[in-house]
Amino acid sequence: MSDNIKVVVKVRPLISRELEDKLFHQWRVKNNTLYQIDQNGRDCGYSFTFDKVYDQNTETTDVYNDIAKPIVEAATAGFNGTIFAYGQTSSGKTYTMTGTKESPGIIPLAVINLFDIIKNIPDRDFLVSISYVEIYNETLIDLLNTERKNIKIHDTLQGVKVDATVKVTTSPEEVLQFMQEGQANRQTGSTNMNEESSRSHSIFQIKIESREHIEGEEVGCLNVSHLNLVDLAGSERSGQTGATGIRFKEGTHINKSLSSLALVIMQLSEGQNKHVNYRDSKLTRILQNSLGGNAKTSIICAITPAALEETISTLQFANRAKAIRNNPEVNVVATDTKMIESLTKQLSSLKTELENKKNVEQDNHKLQKHISVLQRFLSGFGQQTSVDIMNGNRRKNQQMRRATISTPHLIQDEPMPNAPRFCTPSLKYK
Numbered sequence: 506m507s508d509n510i511k512v513v514v515k516v517r518p519l520i521s522r523e524l525e526d527k528l529f530h531q532w533r534v535k536n537n538t539l540y541q542i543d544q545n546g547r548d549c550g551y552s553f554t555f556d557k558v559y560d561q562n563t564e565t566t567d568v569y570n571d572i573a574k575p576i577v578e579a580a581t582a583g584f585n586g587t588i589f590a591y592g593q594t595s596s597g598k599t600y601t602m603t604g605t606k607e608s609p610g611i612i613p614l615a616v617i618n619l620f621d622i623i624k625n626i627p628d629r630d631f632l633v634s635i636s637y638v639e640i641y642n643e644t645l646i647d648l649l650n651t652e653r654k655n656i657k658i659h660d661t662l663q664g665v666k667v668d669a670t671v672k673v674t675t676s677p678e679e680v681l682q683f684m685q686e687g688q689a690n691r692q693t694g695s696t697n698m699n700e701e702s703s704r705s706h707s708i709f710q711i712k713i714e715s716r717e718h719i720e721g722e723e724v725g726c727l728n729v730s731h732l733n734l735v736d737l738a739g740s741e742r743s744g745q746t747g748a749t750g751i752r753f754k755e756g757t758h759i760n761k762s763l764s765s766l767a768l769v770i771m772q773l774s775e776g777q778n779k780h781v782n783y784r785d786s787k788l789t790r791i792l793q794n795s796l797g798g799n800a801k802t803s804i805i806c807a808i809t810p811a812a813l814e815e816t817i818s819t820l821q822f823a824n825r826a827k828a829i830r831n832n833p834e835v836n837v838v839a840t841d842t843k844m845i846e847s848l849t850k851q852l853s854s855l856k857t858e859l860e861n862k863k864n865v866e867q868d869n870h871k872l873q874k875h876i877s878v879l880q881r882f883l884s885g886f887g888q889q890t891s892v893d894i895m896n897g898n899r900r901k902n903q904q905m906r907r908a909t910i911s912t913p914h915l916i917q918d919e920p921m922p923n924a925p926r927f928c929t930p931s932l933k934y935k
């Protein structure tokens with residue numbers, strides 16, 4: 506069943522840098538609509554409405570419960586899910602996705618919730634594994650093994666797969682430990698806009714495999730789903746960030762891949778049967794299944810209330826993304842036992858078929874040989890017919906045996922199928 510991508514907007518509070526710069530709120534939130542306001546708090550222009558707009562007082566747990574929890578629940582039932590945060594630099598994406606000790610973000614909340622959900626499904630066995638990668642300057646880096654600095658993306662029948670380290674995990678604590686290790690490896694740097702700015706897009710992927718079991722026996726099929734929790738790098742203007750050198754290069758790559766994402770979103774929102782430029786960037790390749798594909802997807806657009814142009818650009822992106830429809834389905838794989846059963850059946854039927862064919866060919870071949878040997882053999886008896894031979898006297902039989910044994914094409918073996926009855930049963934044609 507097709508399903509629209511859910512898009513929500515989260516406004517963060519003004520931060521100390523903005524307060525010091527005497528910036529003021531340029532947006533007001535009312536009933537899931539954002540209104541542009543002037544310095545005196547009066548409406549003055551743009552307004553945008555979304556499924557949900559969270560004001561600066563909203564806790565991340567509220568956002569989680571509304572738009573992430575249903576996706577995590579669906580993932581335990583076999584649906585792919587993606588939640589990603591989009592917005593300009595310093596708009597609160599990492600705060601929303603990762604959070605802090607005091608205010609955990611979507612990733613830790615999802616991990617804890619996932620294990621809680623699993624605990625309450627006693628009739629299924631679950632296997633949870635994770636991987637964590639970042640796209641830095643258009644290079645894919647494994648955050649769980651930083652030796653692996655240029656990992657590959659593969660197109661498979663099941664979609665795009667990344668050649669990343671996979672860690673099987675058994676508890677939320679273990680997953681969160683890996684999350685922290687990965688985050689410590691992320692590329693961050695200080696800019697004028699954000700002291701700790703993410704310089705890469707990160708994708709934290711949780712793979713969930715589950716099988717039903719009854720009285721210890723595994724039954725039914727295997728469900729396999731992927732939950733992608735994505736923290737994008739923010740669009741930025743070098744004039745504002747003061748980026749030079751490495752930071753400038755990073756900013757160029759960030760903006761380029763975000764432009765590819767914006768293009769894909771635009772193409773998908775505009776219409777059917779149109780070519781979609783997924784292959785323009787690693788980001789859009791990896792997110793391909795989440796945008797117009799087989800996944801339930803939510804986008805959290807993060808904005809600062811102090812920005813006007815960047816916020817308008819983010820909200821226009823969000824508006825387009827709302828129109829995209831995905832086709833999420835439960836991802837079912839046959840169990841090993843079922844697969845073995847089915848493959849064994851297929852194999853045995855093919856073997857029989859092959860045997861039958863072989864037999865027919867062999868029989869035809871043998872028959873042909875049989876016929877020619879008999880023809881030669883019979884020619885030694887002049888005008889005698891097989892009936893004569895069968896009914897013949899002892900002398901004739903002896904003659905026949907001698908002639909048979911002297912025939913070079915005969916060897917001793919098991920009885921020949923369909924062999925003429927006058928042949929000695931212990932003799933067979935080569």
Ligand SMILES: Nc1ncnc2c1ncn2[C@@H]1O[C@H](COP(=O)(O)OP(=O)(O)OP(=O)(O)O)[C@@H](O)[C@H]1O
Pocket residue numbers: 516517518520592593594595596597598599600601699701702703704737738739740807
């Ligand atoms: N809801 C919030 N409450 C309080 N502080 C917030 C909130 N959201 C974000 N912040 C603060 O705003 C600053 C920027 O946030 P964050 O680093 O999450 O932005 P970002 O969008 O990830 O930026 P970048 O794209 O540069 O990585 C941080 O100091 C963060 O602590």
